[in-house]
Amino acid sequence: MKKNAAKAVKPEAETADVFSPEHFLRAITDVGTMLATVYDRRTGLTRNQTRIVVELLERDGQTQTELANALLIHKVSVGIYVSELEQMGLAERRNHPTDGRAKCIYLTPLLHANKHIGQDHYQRIHAAAIDGIGREDYLTMLKAMERMRDNLVELDASEKAAEKAGAKTD
Incomplete structure (x- = not known):
């Protein structure tokens, strides 16, 4: 059995821009x-x-x-x-x-x-x-994560389409 020793590192709360x-x-x-x-x-x-x-x-x-x-x-x-x-x-x-x-x-x-x-x-x-996470906060988090996933799926599709279009013009 392998031993995993990953450790989460919290950024400095005072200096971290939570929107970065x-x-x-x-x-x-x-x-x-x-x-x-x-x-x-x-x-x-x-x-x-x-x-x-x-x-x-x-x-x-x-x-x-x-x-x-x-x-x-x-x-x-x-x-x-x-x-x-x-x-x-x-x-x-x-x-x-x-x-x-x-x-x-x-x-x-x-x-x-x-x-x-x-x-x-x-x-x-x-x-x-x-x-310690309330039901409403949990549901909000899941909804936000699903939206992020959908946004990234859209971004990925548009980038693939752009790559494909670029390959056709080469």
């Missing part, structure tokens, strides 16, 4: 890092192993390329993480149903029988993370 991009980036990164660190420590999985498990829980039987594309991880790295999960008895490769050259990756019955353990860990971590 740097403050936002630090705040959102620290929360994500701490959630991942505590979860990873409790489960014994690495962040990317967990990401693969979560993706396969949503859509089991993907190829290595499909997983790589879904998670934005290099295909070779996905292969390494899947091999590690196989060694733990949590994932297995099976022949693709129609493409004899490809393999599909499935979660094992062992993982399915024990997935409640990871879910329980995350439920307790979530409860600790939102301790």
